[in-house]
Amino acid sequence: MEATVVCVDNSEWTRNGDYTPDRFQAQSDAVNFLAHAKSQANPESAVGVLTMAGRAPRMMVTPTSDLSKVLNCTAQIEIDGDAVNMGAAVQIAHLALKHRPNKNQRQRIVLFAGSPISEEKDALVKIAKKLKKNNVAVDIVSFGCEAENAEKLQAFHSAVTSSDNSHYVSVPAGAILSDVLISSPVFQGESGAGYSGTGGMENESYEFGVDPNLDPDLAIALRVSMEEERARQNAAAREAAAQSGEAGPSGEENPATAPAPAAEAKQGAKAGEAMEVDDEDPLLQEALAISMQAIGDDVAQAGKTGQAAVEGDVSITDDDAQLQMALQMSMEGARQGQKEELDRASVLSVAARRP
Structure with missing residues (x-):
């Protein structure tokens, strides 16, 4: 049972078409699938969405178990701004998790980075240590600028992870972002339970195509x-x-x-x-x-x-x-x-x- 805040990259860099159909739409599809995976893993889990670009990071929806609110929210996100403010976005996400209604939910941030990160590595590491101290796990999805951001994001991941509760996934250009993430630890979770999915993504080994353990x-x-x-x-x-x-x-x-x-x-x-x-x-x-x-x-x-x-x-x-x-x-x-x-x-x- 988790409370998760997904940090979405909505900068101008996400207009790039090196992912199908472009970085922004590929990211939106992955966020929707991720919300489905979290809700199916446990109906008491909550998902929130935060945008990182623009004048300042914006909390679109606080962690909620209502999947429809998350899906409507992702459909309303617009591209805005030339760069992301990763440091401020992660701290706002931490604040939203700190005030979650159900304190029994574990805290997790899923960070999508599809544009260059301007913050210094030392500043990011300091934020990561604070998150680790407060038992906040962070999954990082690097795409589009994965080579440019690799050093900073890997340092951030090394500083925040505790007992392998955080994950770092780099998706190369040309790959379908959601397909790569479905088989990654970001979707599989710490238990490795996996994602049965909907809309034709069911595991055909189950009767009627439905995993009785999940639904x-x-x-x-x-x-x-x-x-x-x-x-x-x-x-x-x-x-x-x-x-x-x-x-x-x-x-x-x-x-x-x-x-x-x-x-x-x-x-x-x-x-x-x-x-x-x-x-x-x-x-x-x-x-x-x-x-x-x-x-x-x-x-x-x-x-x-x-x-x-x-x-x-x-x-x-x-x-x-x-x-x-x-x-x-x-x-x-x-x-x-x-x-x-x-x-x-x-x-x-x-x-x-x-x-």
């Missing part, structure tokens, strides 16, 4: 949607099979496809207890038994090892906690919002199967 709510919602879709498809297939003539020539059900009477009656009784229906309605009991059997079929198709109904709740004998939670959420939604619709559809299905 568990989205992963569960997608899993629930998948299970509900399977249930609908299975119900439609069974109804179509019943209407197409599963019954034999004598009008009796095919023994190979007919459910076992004892098992069906047992499932119907437990379903009736879970859904709080009238036990004296055998037709509705049978419909609910078929509904519960459909859920069991879905679990079996998902590769689960067992299915049981215990006191009205569905439990899965497997270590897949997320699937268990998804099924519980799906069942709870069925109980509260769709019970009448499910009962009515099941009764119609049973009526259609009877001679």
Whole structure:
């Protein structure tokens, strides 16, 4: 959980087109991706934006967990001034971090340097030591003038780092700035957790392209949607099979496809207890038994090892906690919002199967 202030270089030097499409736009894209990475790493993290050029450094937005404010802020930044005032900008960023609302957040400054730095090396080192004393980590991204600024920025980095909590990244001309930073320590963080990203940058090794460790709510919602879709498809297939003539020539059900009477009656009784229906309605009991059997079929198709109904709740004998939670959420939604619709559809299905 961090509070981060991103220092943006908005000097006239950033109009240079040696990065695609130019230094300023490449930097803006990298800042947006960085804000996404920080918010996904921990929803309680906060990001602020500060511009370094112009008459004086300007705090565009103080550290906030509202990602939309950061994205709107970066879209409003304009190129202004011939040079950056790195020393003053870093100290203002430190002041903003010092007054962060959540004192449990670690302090970090991400400094983008895309133009020549005018401050002396000794002055920068003095500021860096002050930041180190106050436990402020600084990530430095040097681009555009990386060779010219290398000595000053490396000295600054050496003075501010403590237990490798600060990082220095130099991006050569012609490279895509955001692509280089995504695989760098600036985005990976101290834990090396990485960035799953959005908009086509997901790690394809995860189911649905979403890392459940970074966004568990989205992963569960997608899993629930998948299970509900399977249930609908299975119900439609069974109804179509019943209407197409599963019954034999004598009008009796095919023994190979007919459910076992004892098992069906047992499932119907437990379903009736879970859904709080009238036990004296055998037709509705049978419909609910078929509904519960459909859920069991879905679990079996998902590769689960067992299915049981215990006191009205569905439990899965497997270590897949997320699937268990998804099924519980799906069942709870069925109980509260769709019970009448499910009962009515099941009764119609049973009526259609009877001679």
